[in-house]
Amino acid sequence: MAKSTVERMLAGFKSFKAMYYEQRPERVEDLVNMGQKPEVLLIACSDSRVDPAILTNAEPGEMFVIRNVANLVPPYEPDENYHGTSSAIEFAVRDLKVKDIVILGHSACGGMQALVEHGEAGKVPDRDFIGEWVSMAKCCLVHGPDVDKVSRHSIRNSLQNLMSFPFIRERVEAGDLNLHGWWYGMKEGVLWRFDAERDEFVQGEE
Ligand SMILES: [Zn+2]
Structure with a gap:
C-alpha cells in the first residue's frame, strides 16, 4: 500500500x-x-508550496519565520486582542535583534484571492476568520482585481505597516535593521524584489 x-x-x-x-x-x-541567533526574520504565507527554508536553502537557526495567511503584517495596534504576528515580530526585533526582515509573497495566493473577492466586505461567506484577517490589506484593492498585482502591493503595504512599529522604525532609522519585500513567481521560478527607490518590484536574485 x-x-x-x-x-x-x-x-x-x-x-x-x-x-x-x-x-x-x-x-x-x-x-x-x-x-538561537538568527539574523533574519522572514514573514511568509502558510501556503504549502512556498516553504521559506526550502526556497532559500536556509539552515536550522538562520531564519526566524512567521507564516500566516497571505504573509500579512498588521499595523501596530497594542490592545487587548490576540496578536500572533505582532508578538513574533516583537520577539524577533527586540529580543533576537535580527538585522533583516524579509516579507515573502507569492503568485496565485489563496489569501490574496480572498482579499480581492471579499476584502471590501471584510467577511468570507461561511468562514469565521479569514475575511477579517485579509481585509487589513484592503487599501491594496485600488490596484485590483489582478490577484498577483494586489499581492505585490500588499507587500509594499506590509513594509509600511512594519514601519508603524516604533521599535522597528527606530532601528531602521539608526541603520541597524533592513526591510525587504520579495515576491516569488511560482510558475516561472522567479524571485522579484521590491526596490524602494524605484517604488516597484524588480526581477532577479542578484
Ligand atoms: Zn499565499
Missing part, C-alpha cells in the same frame, strides 16, 4: 536526523548550547 504523507514525513525526520545529528553534530550542539 502507498505510504501516506505523514508516514513519509516520519521517514523524512530520520534523514534530517542523519544529516544534522550524525554528520554535523557540532552545529546542533551550538544551537542547543548557545541558543
Whole structure:
C-alpha cells in the first residue's frame, strides 16, 4: 500500500536526523548550547508550496519565520486582542535583534484571492476568520482585481505597516535593521524584489 504523507514525513525526520545529528553534530550542539541567533526574520504565507527554508536553502537557526495567511503584517495596534504576528515580530526585533526582515509573497495566493473577492466586505461567506484577517490589506484593492498585482502591493503595504512599529522604525532609522519585500513567481521560478527607490518590484536574485 502507498505510504501516506505523514508516514513519509516520519521517514523524512530520520534523514534530517542523519544529516544534522550524525554528520554535523557540532552545529546542533551550538544551537542547543548557545541558543538561537538568527539574523533574519522572514514573514511568509502558510501556503504549502512556498516553504521559506526550502526556497532559500536556509539552515536550522538562520531564519526566524512567521507564516500566516497571505504573509500579512498588521499595523501596530497594542490592545487587548490576540496578536500572533505582532508578538513574533516583537520577539524577533527586540529580543533576537535580527538585522533583516524579509516579507515573502507569492503568485496565485489563496489569501490574496480572498482579499480581492471579499476584502471590501471584510467577511468570507461561511468562514469565521479569514475575511477579517485579509481585509487589513484592503487599501491594496485600488490596484485590483489582478490577484498577483494586489499581492505585490500588499507587500509594499506590509513594509509600511512594519514601519508603524516604533521599535522597528527606530532601528531602521539608526541603520541597524533592513526591510525587504520579495515576491516569488511560482510558475516561472522567479524571485522579484521590491526596490524602494524605484517604488516597484524588480526581477532577479542578484
Ligand atoms: Zn499565499
